[in-house]
Amino acid sequence: MTDRKINWDGFLGDVNGIEIIDDPQRVRLKSRDYFWYSPILNDVLRKRTAKLVVVPKNEAEVITVASACAKWKVPITVRGGGTGNYGQAVPLVGGIILDITRLDRVLEIGDGFVRCEAGMLVEQLDKEVHKKEQELLMWPSTRSQATIGGFIAGGSGGIGSVRHGVLRDDGNVRSLRIVTLEEEPRIITLEGPDIQKAHHAYGTNGIITELELALQPAVDWHHAVVLFDDYAEGVRFGEALCRDDYDIYLISVVDKRFSPFYRQLKDYFPNNKHAVFSMVGPTTIAQFKADAASRGGEVSLMISDDELVQEGITPSYECAWNHTTLQALKSDRSWTYLQIAYPQPYDPTADQAIMAEFGDELYLHHEFARERGDYQLFALPLLKFSSKERLYQISNRFEELGCGVFDAHVYTIAEGGMKVVDPVQMAFKHEADPYGLMNPGKTSREEADAVLAEYGEG
Ligand SMILES: Cc1cc2nc3c(=O)[nH]c(=O)nc-3n(C[C@H](O)[C@H](O)[C@H](O)COP(=O)(O)OP(=O)(O)OC[C@H]3O[C@@H](n4cnc5c(N)ncnc54)[C@H](O)[C@@H]3O)c2cc1C
Incomplete structure (x- = not known):
């Protein structure tokens, strides 16, 4: 270099x-x-x-x-x-x-907010706010290694997003304290909609040193697995859980072909059933089980966070979002993935066409989230890599079928996201x-x- x-x-x-x-x-x-x-x-x-x-x-x-x-x-x-x-x-x-990562201190925890340094690990921060019976609104499944500043500068949302929306939604990130790159650096504090100037900017426009996030009262999330014979029924169950009166933190529908990658969970996710991984609050558990039964789903696991740790069971969030790719890569390095967004309301015909055309080259899993209050459906299909040309052929097919593709195989912000340079971030x-x-x-x-x-x- x-x-x-x-x-x-x-x-x-x-x-x-x-x-x-x-x-x-x-x-x-x-x-x-x-x-x-x-x-x-x-x-x-x-x-x-x-x-x-x-x-x-x-x-x-x-x-x-x-x-x-x-x-x-x-x-x-x-x-x-x-x-x-x-x-x-x-x-x-x-x-x-x-x-x-040495900027790792909590500065203040108040009712409904936390102020901390940007290098704190997300998991550590969540533990600290739990001591005050509060919790983070969302986090990446990489929470044990990722920093909170990196999540805001590089991430978008994740576990918790089906309940609270994505990072860019109003009120989730309350302020960012930024050091400029000048001979005499200035401190700029961004608040409200101005957060977008530095959120998901890949550290191209200032160093975030401190930030303030909204918090919610802590919930004793239970990790759930529900099994279905039919993948589409799993997606419909996921859709049925997207209700304001349900306490749900994660909904991820995973094709049965992922089962061999989740060896630790073989008793709960056998290879002849599709699985819905979820995190459910105590007030919703009974209704969740009834909804699953009414759709022919079998609840194979429902366990609190504490019990999960004691029994050494993989948490639901490590079976969802991009942790699916990680689980597959542990077995075979030739897997990669795509990032797909579906138009609303979800119409399964696009996925049916994809599954018919690409067979075992592509394993589907679907993730539910909210954006600006509305429920959205995403997929991060696992893709058996053969060539760049083939990857883009499959990716283009999703677009022809009306889906949006966020390209995970480029390193610039514009190419990966909306395909245009963000004028607010550039200014x-x-x-x-x-x-x-x-x-x-x-x-x-x-x-x-x-x-x-x-x-x-x-
Ligand atoms: C298995 C797996 C699962 C994942 N799941 C999710 C998910 O659910 N949701 C999600 O959004 N992402 C996810 N990611 C991506 C990533 O883990 C998260 O976005 C994570 O929060 C990034 O944090 P980090 O500290 O590792 O950031 P880094 O990788 O260190 O940095 C990310 C970007 O932010 C910039 N940056 C870091 N800190 C600062 C700072 N203080 N000031 C300015 N710029 C800074 C860096 O320059 C870089 O461009 C996943 C990744 C993997 C591998």
């Missing part, structure tokens, strides 16, 4: 006293995330690495590093837990990794990162091409 001519001695002099990692092996490890779920991204990103990792222990040190980066024109990629899927935390053109980038040093090449294909031309292909 060729770095532009950077005066590293000058930079190091300015960050003197702050922890630096320069061992090439450790730097390489910290330059990776979960991009390798995509064989396409694996080809383009696996050799990309930073020059150094810098590990500030508080916001004052973050400001010192931001200032030095601006002065010496050093590219900077912020890293939380490094669990992102699209190479979000992989430096395309060298520079430094800013490891944010904020001019303010928070005037030299274009933050995670260069991640906003759009055009920016990536320009950055690679400037810094060299590596």
Whole structure:
């Protein structure tokens, strides 16, 4: 990897006293995330690495590093837990990794909110707020490794989203405190709709050091598995659970062909039945069981979080969303995945056509979530990778059938999401990162091409 001519001695002099990692092996490890779920991204990103990792222990040190980066024109990629899927935390053109994980303190827990530093692990944060009988509204299934800042800068929603919506929905994230990349860094606090300026911006427009999130009273979630002979009936059961008066935190419908990947759950998810994995509140359990029975579903597991831990059973959330891909990859590295959104109301004919056309190349699972109050259905089908051309052929077929595809095999924000550059985020980038040093090449294909031309292909 060729770095532009950077005066590293000058930079190091300015960050003197702050922890630096320069061992090439450790730097390489910290330059990776979960991009390798995509064989396409694996080809383009696996050799990309930073020059150094810098590990500030508080916001004052973050400001010192931001200032030095601006002065010496050093590219900077912020890293939380490094669990992102699209190479979000992989430096395309060298520079430094800013490891944010030592900023890990809770600052305040109030009635309905928590303020904390951005490098806290999501699981740790959820444990802290549980001590006050509250809980996070949503989290990624990677909660034990992911940071809360990384979730907001790189993620979208996940477990809990069927109840509370996605991160971008009003009121879920209450404020972000951001350090700008300037010789004299400023602190900008974003609140309300302004959160969108930095949410899902892949750390391209400022360093989040603190944040405030909404909380809910804690619920004793029970992990449930319901078995069905017919996959479509499982989806209909999932739809029936999408009710405001139900206490539901997760609904995930999983094809029976996933069963061999979930060996630990073989007693609850046999290979001749499709499964609905769910997290259900105590007030809804009786009705949930009655609804399952009325649709021919068999409840094979209903267990509290505490009992689950005692018995060493895999939690429902590790059988859902993108943890499905992880479970499959543990057995066979040739699996990858797609990300699909369905038009509402859900019409199963698209999925029926896909299953008929692609057979064992594709295993379906469906995830329910809310966006702006409305229920939505997503799928992250597991796909047996043979070639890039074939992957896009299947992906295009979903689009022909009226579905939306969020491309998981590209590393820029624009290509992966709405296919356009977000003007609000770009305007904020001019303010928070005037030299274009933050995670260069991640906003759009055009920016990536320009950055690679400037810094060299590596
Ligand atoms: C098996 C699996 C399941 C997953 N499930 C979900 C899911 O359900 N929902 C979901 O949304 N995602 C999911 N993800 C993706 C990812 O785990 C989450 O988005 C996670 O919250 C990212 O947190 P992190 O600390 O690992 O972020 P990182 O990977 O370290 O960073 C993510 C992005 O945010 C930037 N960033 C990190 N910290 C900061 C900061 N303080 N300031 C500015 N920018 C920053 C980074 O530069 C990078 O671009 C999943 C991934 C895997 C592998």
